Amino acid sequence: MGATHRCVCGATLRYRQDLDRERGTVSSTWKCKDCGTPVPGVVAERISHQHPT
Secondary structure (H helix, E strand, C coil), rough: CCCEEECCCCEECCCCEEEEEECCCCCEEEEEECCCEEEEEHHHHHHHHCCCC
């Protein structure tokens, strides 16, 4: 089973498609596609490498 993250808005984030990437000058910030809440970097990195089969 891969990494998942339950956002404060109730969305379950499982795949790269569930995240919005905001490129910063130092690093990228990953956010929930539904509500824009930032996702913790370690969790987002793991999710960003997952793709639906």
